[in-house]
Amino acid sequence: MSTAGEQDADLSLQEEHESKTHRTKRRDGDRQKKKRRNERRKGGTRAGEGEEDLQAVSEKRERSKRKRAKSKQETSRRENNEEEEAQLTGVREVDENVDKGKKKQGSTKKGEKKEDGGKQLVKEKARDIKKKNSEPETSEEDDDEEEDNDKDVVRPECLSPEELEKLKEAVDERKKLIQSLRGKPWPMKKKLVTLRESQEFVEKYEGALGKGKGRKLYAYKVLMTKKWMKFQRDFENFKTACIPWEMKIKEIESHFGSSVASYFIFLRWMYGINMILFGLTFGLVMVPEALMGRPYGSMPRKTVPRAEEASAMDFAVLWDFGGYAQYSVLFYGYYNNQRTVGWLKFRMPLSYFLVGVGTVAYSYMVVIRTMARNANESGVGDDNSFNFSWKMFTSWDYLIGNAETADNKFASITTSFKEAILEEQESHKDDNIHLTRFLRVLANFLVLCCLAGSGYLIYFVVRRSQKFALDGLENHTWWERNEVNMVMSLLGMFCPMLFDVISTLENYHPRVALQWQLGRIFALFLGNLYTFIIALMDEINLKRKEEKVVKFNITMWEASLYNGTVLENSTAPPVTIHPADVPRGPCWETMVGQEFVRLIISDTMTTYITLLIGDFLRAVLVRFLNYCWCWDLEAGFPSYSEFDVSGNVLGLIFNQGMIWMGSFYAPCLPALNVIRLHVSMYLQCWAVMCCNVPQERVFKASGSNNFYMAMLLVILFLSTLPAIYTIVSIPPSFDCGPFSGKNRMFDVIHETLESDFPPWFSKVFSYASNPGLVLPFILLMVLAIYYLQSTSKSYREANVELKKKLQMQNEENKRKNKRAALKAQMDLEEARKTAQEQQRNNNASVQDQEGESFDFKY
């Protein structure tokens, strides 16, 4: 309601105009009234909260009055004023009554409000109803607008500083209340009423704050904060409107529980990041070069060489990212090394370098921030002291909305309870621990063998492909050309299955098993990736040797050309040679980029194909062959597949790692990845809904989010390492790419500093970057890290200590209670005993008496 006047859509423009004219009329009309109202305000503030209700009532009356006044114009206002005055005297009386307790009331406003909730609630309700009946929404808007005008009316000069201070406090408190209202565990009606009241309060008194010159500033500040809040809210609205696939994820969540859904949420998050990376590379590198750089065919690095021209448009070549695709903005080699491009004087090489660095920096920032947030959110749940309670209160997944999944969940909860009971009853039931241990060791050994074998296989294949490459690719079959990628994809496909089989030996709890599985696949992928990188390094070295030879040849060639022209006629300009005919070096950067792009493409293809064959075809076969088969296929052996969370997540993470690694040499990679993620979102959503069944043991993916993030961070680090190594230590090719002609790629920074900034800046920079300053700085950071770590350690220890104390207290309490109970019991027993004794005595005495009496009788 803060800026309700301008937000109100229903209010027509005409009406506003009307009200404006009306406002001016009123302003010059009644100075007297202002003064009087001022007094009233003063009284109101002095009384503080104590007469809040009364105030509200008076306010309401006043408001309705004003409305009436508006319609009836000036004539009726005098009456109103009189009426108001009468009311004012009433208020003042109340003032005097509550004057004694005003301080207390002023400070404990909120608490008081909460305390007398019951009573007040009734009042509030009544008022609420009254309000609803008396004034529909639009009129309230009008009133708010008028109250805006009233702000001018309250003169701060009439308030003493303490009162002002108090008022300010009250307003701030109200504001805080509004801010924190959504986190309050009150019923909705109370929240709404409180909201409305506080907003009215703030609206009314905010204008009265501040004094003299400060007042304007304050008002301005208030206005700005209002605007800012509105903007924030609109932005928030916009942001949620932009989040895609909410319904899809919800559907999956209700069918498969949160663990499967966590994969899709992760996928969506990844998509967002890639969108931003894509925006960076596309907007700052690819588009400027394509629009403002030299056009295609203007220089050797931007033209297809003569030898390849014939096949440059073949689909097979394009699919391999050769031919025209290779000599385009998609790859590093196409970019020119001219310092500025176009009329904007866009610093192309600098932009290229900074985007490369920025991509990595942004990724680090996002991953670490997300990790920190996740760590804050998840409780510290590593101790095992609340085993049963947690099972009782947190094991139901409220997201589940599918009958089958719910049944599975019920079953899994029951079994988990039974397991826990069994464990509790015989806490150390280790039947044949030696066997399990042996099996686990065996399993790990097998896994290690697999890893080593796959590593060797990749190395072997890469070596072989280099040999093929030396021979010339044209002489070989399709398989031989794509051997590396295919082998890597196949390994990535089959090894996890093998691990799955091996892990059944180990007999772990599914959650532990999942983590082991993740760790193993991670190791496999990492090994594969690094073997690939090492092989690539070999190839880079080969190319650089080749480059040296070519460079030498080119100088010879140029010299001969020059000589030739000199011989023919010395005055004519040198012969222009078509750029396609100029000999050129092997551009190793483009080669690296191409390798990564091919890897991504083949990886994507294998993922989709396994999805179609492994899930869809299997589901179709199981479904339709079931009618004519010997045994029940759906319940028996093949059945439908379950969604493999770990494998998919790791696939995604490694894919991202390759993007990070290769995007410096192939700016098109983020774009490709965005397309890939988009398609796989739809494809996998469809596949999971149509051909997978819910897991038998639905377990939560709690904490695994940070596990994924940690893996992503590791991959990010490992993938930036080789990229940074190549950037820093290998000189760029001499005739292609934005850094050609420089000794190292980062020389572009020096160049910019020297030519684009004033000399003092480069001086400062050189001072700042000399080791004498950098080393102490690093030392300082290390010390800071050490300090923070030690403090966090001490906090943790204190935490443990407190926990221990709490437990001791708890036990003591229990013991005390028990003792008290025992004592009470004993007291009771004693009392009973005494009572019995007394009774016996009585009886005895009675008997005696009776006996006596009997005696007497007899």
Next chain:
Amino acid sequence: MILHRCVIVSILCKFRLHLKGFVIMFSAIKPSIQSICFSHAVFLSLQDCTFFTRKEILRLHGRYHELAPHLVPMDYTNEPDCKIPLALIVNMPELKENPFRNRIVESFSEDGMGNLSFNEFVDMFSVLSEMAPRELKAIYAFKIYDFNVDNYLCKEDLEKTLNKLTKEELTPEEVELVCEKTIEEADLDGDHKLSFADFENMISRAPDFLSTFHIRI
């Protein structure tokens, strides 16, 4: 000076008119799609009181209307006073499979019988949404598990909870044991029932609580 101010004011007014035009445009577009009428103030107050944004509130109202088309009017500008009974609400697909569905709805209703007005409906999903803080969720979780509304989780409550969780497939002895263990673990003051302080202490360390006590709407 005054002239200056006049100019500024007139510019501001113009700007406001523009803004208003936009707002009108938006509000003209939005309801025609959703065919629901909300006044802006209702949106703002609901956004202040819950964790939802405009789009989500509209979606929620769509769901609310779906539940009882004959009870709930499409036009919500005047905040009509209508309530939907429990039996209709628990049939939402989001709640249908939940073993505690009745308790959830009851603990968010003002009368405790499970009749929800739209505001309470929004409040319910706001607490169960992703953005709600742990403390707030804990308070309502306590209310939900407190079957007999005595502000303590006593043994009966725990038994009921457990039976709902396992569809009564545990034997009475097992139920007894689990309840005993639960109280033993979480009860700090030794009164053989869990007060809110006990419950909060326990739930604040549960790793899964936030991810499971959550309904996406």
